[in-house]
Amino acid sequence: MRIIMHVDMDAFFASVELKRRPDLAGRPVIVGGRGDPTRRGVVSTATYEARVFGIHSGMPLRTAARLCPDAVFLPVDFAAYREASAQVFEHLAAVTGRLQPVGLDEAYLDISDRREDALDIGRRLKADILAATDLVASVGIGPNRLLAKIASDLEKPDGLTWLRMADVADRVWPLPVRTLHGVGPRTGERLAMLGVETVGDLAALPADRLQGAFSERHARSLQRAAHGEDDRPVQTERVRKSIGRERTFQQDCRSSGRLAYEARQMLDGVHARLTERGLAARTVTVKLRYRDFTTHTRSRSLPAPTDRIATLADAVQECLFAHRLHRAVRLLGVQLSGLAPTAAAGA
Numbered sequence: 001m002r003i004i005m006h007v008d009m010d011a012f013f014a015s016v017e018l019k020r021r022p023d024l025a026g027r028p029v030i031v032g033g034r035g036d037p038t039r040r041g042v043v044s045t046a047t048y049e050a051r052v053f054g055i056h057s058g059m060p061l062r063t064a065a066r067l068c069p070d071a072v073f074l075p076v077d078f079a080a081y082r083e084a085s086a087q088v089f090e091h092l093a094a095v096t097g098r099l100q101p102v103g104l105d106e107a108y109l110d111i112s113d114r115r116e117d118a119l120d121i122g123r124r125l126k127a128d129i130l131a132a133t134d135l136v137a138s139v140g141i142g143p144n145r146l147l148a149k150i151a152s153d154l155e156k157p158d159g160l161t162w163l164r165m166a167d168v169a170d171r172v173w174p175l176p177v178r179t180l181h182g183v184g185p186r187t188g189e190r191l192a193m194l195g196v197e198t199v200g201d202l203a204a205l206p207a208d209r210l211q212g213a214f215s216e217r218h219a220r221s222l223q224r225a226a227h228g229e230d231d232r233p234v235q236t237e238r239v240r241k242s243i244g245r246e247r248t249f250q251q252d253c254r255s256s257g258r259l260a261y262e263a264r265q266m267l268d269g270v271h272a273r274l275t276e277r278g279l280a281a282r283t284v285t286v287k288l289r290y291r292d293f294t295t296h297t298r299s300r301s302l303p304a305p306t307d308r309i310a311t312l313a314d315a316v317q318e319c320l321f322a323h324r325l326h327r328a329v330r331l332l333g334v335q336l337s338g339l340a341p342t343a344a345a346g347a
Contacts, residue, residue, distance in 0.1 A: 035075030173200030244335030282338030
């Protein structure tokens with residue numbers, strides 16, 4: 001029987017900041033951008049005292065400031081977060097080598113081969129992380145990744161929860177359908193049109209109604225998730241799918257020349273990361289977000305993966321000028337995907 005553990009650090013960035021600023025404990029603290037809510041940027045994380053005001057990751061800092069005028073805003077410090085993350089992952093790796101990181105602050109662990117009680121393992125792991133880092137983790141345990149992830153969220157912060165298949169009806173079905181992996185905003189909207197608000201609603205929906213709104217494959221995946229079924233393995237080797245960079249302008253950009261310059265600067269940075277990892281890319285994507293927050297992407301796929309900067313730069317320029325550049329642009333992004341090892345790519 002599979003036993004999967006999901007470890008999720010509570011308000012990770014904010015918690016690292018509070019270690020340096022203990023005087024802020026108990027106050028609403030928001031971490032994002034340069035820490036200045038008068039400038040453009042988004043919330044990276046917030047303490048639970050701030051979250052009660054409706055503040056969440058990805059929210060514009062200016063919106064967060066309106067919702068919670070008394071909040072303390074701090075700039076993002078990725079160097080500090082990476083250092084703390086490395087300490088946490090040392091303890092995760094001591095539990096099992098079957099470990100799949102998800103960003104800096106969460107991971108899946110396959111502990112199926114451990115003989116100890118799973119709750120005891122989780123309890124000891126939480127204590128070890130707290131003693132070593134003074135940071136709090138929530139741990140969820142389940143027969144698969146889906147239920148382990150849901151379990152880690154159920155009793156946050158400082159949670160330790162084991163969800164079994166027998167618990168799905170009582171503990172999972174009452175939850176919002178957006179709780180499920182793979183149910184994003186668009187899928188959630190389409191499900192709402194079918195009267196589906198909770199996971200239980202989805203589980204009870206006749207298959208023919210679901211297949212009328214989604215492809216057969218997607219509908220089957222949604223119904224399996226609603227019943228707590230998930231056969232995704234813990235992937236001990238993460239396969240990087242893309243490398244990219246984005247920039248939000250403090251003032252909207254209307255100059256195509258400046259956009260071309262900024263896109264090339266971004267590509268140079270992304271290309272450095274590509275070559276450091278010994279990778280080549282086949283697909284180039286340029287993203288623009290306009291003043292009204294509409295977002296458009298243009299992509300070009302090359303005949304074969306390459307790490308040649310001139311080839312990639314030509315593709316970036318082609319994608320950029322496929323956009324409507326006379327509009328005010330608030331965000332520019334450059335992404336390389338379709339990655340393959342350089343030797344295999346023959347670039």
